[in-house]
Amino acid sequence: MDRYRLLIGNRNHSSWSLRGWLAMRLSGLPFEAEVVPLFRDDTAGKMVAFSDAPARVPVLRRNGPAGDLVVWDSLAILEHAAERSPDAGLWPADPDRRAEARSVVAEMHSGFTALRTHMPMAIRERIDGRRDRPGVADDVARVFALWRRCLARSGGPFLFGEWSAADIFFAPVTTRLRTYGVPVPDDLAAYTEAVLAHPHVREWEAEAVREPWTVEIE
Ligand SMILES: N[C@@H](CCC(=O)N[C@@H](CS)C(=O)NCC(=O)O)C(=O)O
Missing domain, CATH: 1.20.1050.10 (Glutathione S-transferase Yfyf (Class Pi); Chain A, domain 2)
Structure with a gap:
């Protein structure tokens, strides 16, 4: 199975990153988190180097046989995780x-x-x-x-x-x-x-x- 990479900000401060990470964690999809420290001179450059998404975190990337994919915005990441893991319970069944x-x-x-x-x-x-x-x-x-x-x-x-x-x-x-x-x-x-x-x-x-x-x- 393809692995995902999830770009996140400082865990102490990045609330949107926490949401994206928790969604991926609940999905059970295999992923690695990569931290870009926020509020530094090189922050935007590191985000832009990760993908062509806007310079914000979180951003989810997948490269491999299933096709290349970039998903940005915590809610879009959560929805992708829910679609790929429909039994993980991200959304209520009813x-x-x-x-x-x-x-x-x-x-x-x-x-x-x-x-x-x-x-x-x-x-x-x-x-x-x-x-x-x-x-x-x-x-x-x-x-x-x-x-x-x-x-x-x-x-x-x-x-x-x-x-x-x-x-x-x-x-x-x-x-x-x-x-x-x-x-x-x-x-x-x-x-x-x-x-x-x-x-x-x-x-x-x-x-x-x-x-x-x-x-x-x-
Ligand atoms: N609506 C976006 C918000 C993302 C966002 O604003 N992330 C903040 C960190 S929590 C960020 O990347 N800030 C970096 C900056 O503004 O340079 C989402 O849900 O992912």
């Missing part, structure tokens, strides 16, 4: 639940700008004092409402029962809540703990802790 899971993922993919701007992912850091930045409280409230809605229907432990695309897309948010000390309501604490304890998230975090690069959070 069409109605799958439509809701797609809505949840789409909302994350195109929204939550304040949360992303003011609380950049920094897995191994603990930073205080950003909870009153503009728009953050509204974004956090929406995240909690969304999680509550999904968990009420599924019964947990994850948004659609089993670990799936929806949890993958919100995994960086759970690390942000921890990094910036955002209180998690009691009824959602088990969910955030389950996400942070998921073996794939732990595997990523262990690598993030070992990374040599440091990036100043302004």
Whole structure:
């Protein structure tokens, strides 16, 4: 079987890379991750050397008998992984639940700008004092409402029962809540703990802790 190469940014900081990597990891498709350190003079050059995709991460590449392929954008990577591994459970099996899971993922993919701007992912850091930045409280409230809605229907432990695309897309948010000390309501604490304890998230975090690069959070 052809192997894939997945270009990712710093594991401590690159939330979109985490999503693409978690999707590939759940798919079971064989792949190797290659890290390009972000925010350096040579970052864009390394991304451009990897493929003809825009200079962003993640980017997935496959070369071999099955044909050459470049997939960029975390959601496109997740969809490719789901198509190639239909039994991996990236999307719920039930069409109605799958439509809701797609809505949840789409909302994350195109929204939550304040949360992303003011609380950049920094897995191994603990930073205080950003909870009153503009728009953050509204974004956090929406995240909690969304999680509550999904968990009420599924019964947990994850948004659609089993670990799936929806949890993958919100995994960086759970690390942000921890990094910036955002209180998690009691009824959602088990969910955030389950996400942070998921073996794939732990595997990523262990690598993030070992990374040599440091990036100043302004
Ligand atoms: N919508 C894209 C966003 C990708 C993105 O913005 N990635 C960031 C890192 S998390 C990046 O490559 N930044 C490098 C830069 O802007 O130079 C996706 O889902 O993959």
